[in-house]
Amino acid sequence: MTYTDIREDKILTDEKLTIQSGDYVCGEDGLVYCGKCHSPKQVRITHQTKTYTMNCLCKCQTEERDEEEASHRKQQARYRAETMRSTGILNQKARQYTFENDNGRIDSRLDIAKRYVSKWEECKKKNLGILLTGASGTGKSFFAGCVANALIDNGVPVMLTTLPQLLTILGNLHGKDLEDYLAKLDRYDLFILDDYDPEGLSPYYQRLLYAIVDRRFSAGKPMIVATNLSVSTMKESHIDPLVTKTNQRIREMCSPVVFEFKELRQDQITRRLQEARKILGSSEVKSHAG
Numbered sequence: 444m445t446y447t448d449i450r451e452d453k454i455l456t457d458e459k460l461t462i463q464s465g466d467y468v469c470g471e472d473g474l475v476y477c478g479k480c481h482s483p484k485q486v487r488i489t490h491q492t493k494t495y496t497m498n499c500l501c502k503c504q505t506e507e508r509d510e511e512e513a514s515h516r517k518q519q520a521r522y523r524a525e526t527m528r529s530t531g532i533l534n535q536k537a538r539q540y541t542f543e544n545d546n547g548r549i550d551s552r553l554d555i556a557k558r559y560v561s562k563w564e565e566c567k568k569k570n571l572g573i574l575l576t577g578a579s580g581t582g583k584s585f586f587a588g589c590v591a592n593a594l595i596d597n598g599v600p601v602m603l604t605t606l607p608q609l610l611t612i613l614g615n616l617h618g619k620d621l622e623d624y625l626a627k628l629d630r631y632d633l634f635i636l637d638d639y640d641p642e643g644l645s646p647y648y649q650r651l652l653y654a655i656v657d658r659r660f661s662a663g664k665p666m667i668v669a670t671n672l673s674v675s676t677m678k679e680s681h682i683d684p685l686v687t688k689t690n691q692r693i694r695e696m697c698s699p700v701v702f703e704f705k706e707l708r709q710d711q712i713t714r715r716l717q718e719a720r721k722i723l724g725s726s727e728v729k730s731h732a733g
Contacts, residue, residue: 454500454508460484477501520598527595531631532588532603540588552700556586560593566665567632574677574693575669577702583669586700587635590667594633602628603635606652610644613651629658632665639670639693641686649685656692666696674699 465478474485474496482502488495500508532538545553559566559573575583591603604612616624628634634655641652659666670677677690 454505456498460498479503524596531601532591533608537588540585541592542589556589559590570663570665572665572697573667574697574699576674576699579671581702583702584637587637587667587669591635600631601633602631605638610648634659635667637669639668653685653689656689660692660696668693668697
C-alpha cells in the first residue's frame with residue numbers, strides 16, 4: 444500500500460502510540476489493534492523502496508475526533524449567529540421572535556415565513572421581498588422577526604430595524620459617517636424595515652429613506668417591509684413626490700401579505716387582565732371597557 448493510498452484510508456498521526464487496556468497485537472500483520480473497535484492503530488506504508496510503520500487513528504478515535512470537530516463547528520456557528528443577531532436585530536424583544544416561540548395564534552401567514560426561509564436562496568436570487576400590511580398588533584413584527592432569526596441561524600446577514608430606530612441612527616450621522624452607514628446597510632443580504640410610515644417625515648429624512656430603498660432595488664437585494672398602511676394607500680399619489688416614489692419602489696420589490704386576523708395584543712391584554720384578577724381579586728381590577 445502506498446503513502447497516497449493510506450492517506451485516503453487512514454488518518455495518520457505523529458502522536459506517540461498509547462496502548463489502552465484491551466488493545467492487542469494482531470499475529471498476522473504485527474500491528475496494534477484497538478480492543479474496543481478492533482480496527483488498527485498502526486499501519487504500514489511503502490514510500491519509494493522503504494516500508495514504514497506509522498501510527499493512525501482507529502475507527503472509534505476517528506469517530507470521537509469527528510464528533511469533537513462537529514461540536515466545535517456548531518459552537519462557532521452559534522457564536523457567529525449570536526454576534527450577527529446582536530448587531531443585526533436592534534430590538535432585543537425581536538430577538539425572541541422565532542418559529543419555536545409561536546404560540547399558535549398566528550395563522551397560515553407564518554407558513555409563508557417558513558417557506559421564505561426554506562427557499563431563501565431562490566428569493567435572494569430573484570430579489571423577492573415581502574410587504575406586510577395590516578393593523579397594529581396583528582403579527583407583522585413577529586413574522587418579520589421569525590424570518591430574521593431563522594436566516595441568521597443559517598448564517599445569512601440580516602438587518603431588522605424599525606423606522607423610528609433607523610431615523611434615530613441616521614439623525615446622528617453626517618458626511619462620511621452617514622455614507623459608511625448606508626454602505627453597511629447595503630452589505631446585508633436581507634433588510635427588514637418594521638413600522639414603516641413615511642407620513643410627516645422631513646424632506647431630509649424622506650430623501651434618506653428613498654435612498655436606502657432605491658439602493659436595495661438597484662443592488663438586487665430583497666427587503667421585507669412591515670407597515671400599518673394598506674396596499675391601496677401605498678398606491679395613492681402622495682403630496683410629497685418622494686413618498687410616492689418610495690412607496691412605488693417598495694411595491695416593485697415586495698409582494699403584499701395582508702394581516703387581517705384577530706389582534707394579538709388584545710389577547711395579551713385579556714390574559715394579563717385575567718392574571719391580575721386572579722391575584723388581586725375580580726372586584727379590584729376592571730377592564731378598559733369599564
